[in-house]
Amino acid sequence: EAQVTQNPRYLITVTGKKLTVTCSQNMNHEYMSWYRQDPGLGLRQIYYSMNVEVTDKGDVPEGYKVSRKEKRNFPLILESPSPNQTSLYFCASSSTSGSNEQFFGPGTRLTVL
Amino acid sequence: AQTVTQSQPEMSVQEAETVTLSCTYDTSESDYYLFWYKQPPSRQMILVIRQEAYKQQNATENRFSVNFQKAAKSFSLKISDSQLGDAAMYFCAMETGGGADGLTFGKGTHLIIQP
Secondary structure: OOOEEEEOOEEEEOOOOOEEEEEEEOOOOOEEEEEEEEOOOEEEEEEEEEEOOEEEEOOOOOOOEEOOOOOOEOOEEEOOOOHHHOEEEEEEEEOOOOOOOOEEOOOEEEEEO | OOEEEOOOOEEEEEOOOOEEEOOEEEOOOOOEEEEEEEEOOOOOOEEEEEEEOOOOOOOEEOOEEEEEEOOOOEEEEEEOOOOHHHOEEEEEEEEEHHHOOOEEEOOOEEEEEEO
């Protein structure tokens, strides 16, 4: 089944404790991205990657890092989480040819205390 | 910069009736795509319908259709014969740059279906 998976689905952590949210897709998509969703703000792009070893900042990159060492994986790293990073996070992927439809993961609910 | 505006934070409709959700956008790009996503309480993002800017014909998917007015930069979603399962947050989104820029989302419209 074609899908985007994220882990963990829920995470409660404390300020300053490094964490990684994993994202994996099995559709051989070149493009992957991370979004955060906050009430009243919709979804905003954090980082994206056009292909392996190619990443770039989105609209709200501060406090986040990403890496793209393999085509299927695109982890989101919070080196020192803060309460303002409490949010719902989505990973998405798409092919750079064809329909451009982005496929979303199920979301990760992160709470930083 | 690209912007997407949804001016209706919440809409309510009677079951079996028709409802229209509004969306306007702004971009200087000539090549772009427009989308409506549905987010039910499960939080999953589900693509409802998409429209290529170069196509004049409005997209339709069963009970869902769009009114794409390119000159006015308007992209409204019409849901016919509303069902209880249509209750969700609906997000309008735009993609430019051949996909490289990702999606720019509106703030969403919460759709309530009254039985």
